[in-house]
Amino acid sequence: MTTRREFLVLACGAASVAAATKVRAQIDPNQQALRKAAMQEALRRVVGDAPVRRGRVKLELPPLIDNGNSVPLSVAVESPMTPSDHVKAIHVFTEKNPLPDVVSAYLGPRAGRARMSIRVRLADTQTVLAIAQLSDGSFWSDSAEVVVTLSACLEEGLI
Amino acid sequence: MARAIVNVPARAKRGEIIEIKTLAAHPVETGFRRTQLGELIPRDIIRRFVCTYNGAEVFRVDLHPAVAANPLIAFTTVATESGTIAFQWAGDNGYAVTETASIRVE
């Protein structure tokens, strides 16, 4: 990824035309496949063989992101949060970051609501996945697509 | 460095669900960045955040390098009784920060 960003710095002006038509950054397709597989593996570690159903979870991310370094992310799960029926954990994964895990939050009935917000790093335009683990052992999920644009003139390492 | 900012309501009604917002000062170095000379900058991240309410854990997060620097973590908890809500961050290189806030529950 560093190579790609360096290229953008060198071609800052010249690339503005090319980049404007190709705003989505591209990770090498081999890397993409490896990272997607890593996310499936991370998901399996949490969920095992249990089915994951879509629903009850709401993952909120801005659709177009100013800067992938700090993205506000919220997850809310429909749940009465009683001792017999509550959300035990919320896990967030990405498919294109160098590592698939983002956060794992552990709650319980004392949370009142199954909701949390955090700021995360997103390396590229991609799909983010949120999994909720309920007290009855079931898993529910939601996903969100985000577009991450890179800063026009990158200054990695420059102070 | 101011280590953290926590935002907890000073008082609440018993059973009320309160919003808690925390902001920790930490660079969260992912371990994937390089210096201008190409050297890898070592990973240095927050690993765990725990919130306890009069000693009992009410919320916990395991963090990975994908968390932003100086991260905001916001969540809710039920105001059960008056007392102290404590926040602990722990991470690489011996990073350990604790902040507390008092709450009056009537």
Add this chain to the structure above:
Amino acid sequence: MTTRAARLFLAVSAARLFVEPAAAGEIPLPERRSSYEFMSRETRAMQDDDTGNPGTLWVLDGEALWKRKAGAADRACSDCHGDARESMKAVAARYPAFDPARGRPVNLEQRINACRVGRQKAPALAYESKDLLGLTAYVARQSRGLPIAIAIDGRTRPFLEAGRERFFRRQGQLNLACAQCHDDLWSGKLAGSPITQAHPTGYPLYRLEWQGLGSLERRLRGCLVGIRAEPYAYGAPEFVDLELYLMWRANGMKIETPAVRP
């Protein structure tokens, strides 16, 4: 940059970039827009909420430093200046300001260091150091919400003109002048990011790209690297002249320190 790329770039950028930028007036006050308005809703929310704005961490640092005794004189800022909320009110809004001792304008960082060295008898704080950023952020925070008010007189006019000349001068391998983007092409986009009017209303600010707080000079060094020009050294007179011009060009706009920017 290949000749083919250069031709492509120039062709698309249209005749405007061949013509010398009009040394016309600055953006009229009613049309001045803060870079805040060019950000997403979420980034604005980050700036608006003090407890969620990472810049606040540096402001709190500065508050602690303000009260800490330092140097051979064993003096804290508060010993002379008392409560910063009173004494530093509107100060950042009129910096860079003329320093008779140096015979030229100085920026806020240089003013703070002048006190460090001259009054506290302590070593100067390094540019972009945690402590200098903290103090600058704390002092500038006391001007939040107040309009920028750079007053130009006979002493500062030559430096303002030098700064303006620099703003309009083509620089770097890309041979671009600040004015070409920030006067003529603002509200357009450069590779997906909005081109702003470049008003320094919120410095020092928390930049998401830096994952930290930084000064106006740090940002300007980034611009210079972006147009492939040699960045000036921190505290260089070229920089302070340009800062003077930029702040004067933003006169009337409200200070937002500590701002958040992508």
